[in-house]
Amino acid sequence: MRRQAGLKTSSVSFGPLTLDLTTRSFSTQTAPLDLPARERDLLELLIVKAGRVVTRDAIVQSLTSLDDELSANAIEQYTSRLRKRLAPLGLTIRSARGLGYFLDRDAR
Structure with missing residues (x-):
């Protein structure tokens, strides 16, 4: 019984978007969402910390x-691409000026 109490879910959802934590893959209610590695990593970070600002x-x-470096422009590029992919789902990545980014639902 103790082990059952310690079970964690294997997925995280935010609106119509679901992240399977075991396969690190995203899907919507209708289809999988294929993303390049860095965009997937960024979205994974944002969905796991949904409702909180993630610092730059x-x-x-x-x-x-x-072995790798990442410029501020690269973060802006990944964020911009993700915003375009998430817009049809009613989700967006908002900027917290001077702090970072957070995942939010569109106010439609």
Whole structure:
């Protein structure tokens, strides 16, 4: 019984978007959402921390390795691409000026 109490869900949902934590894949209510690796990593970070601001530093640390560097322009590029992909789902990535980004629902 103790082990059952410790079970965690294997997916995270935000609106129509679901992240399967075991396969690290996204899907909507109708189809899978295929993303390039860095965009997937960024969206994964945002959906896991949904409702909270993710700082630019946390994004850079999450998306880079020791051999890799990431510019502020690259983060803007990934964010822009994701915004376009998420718009039809009624989701957006909002900027918290000077702090970072957070995942939000569109106010339609």
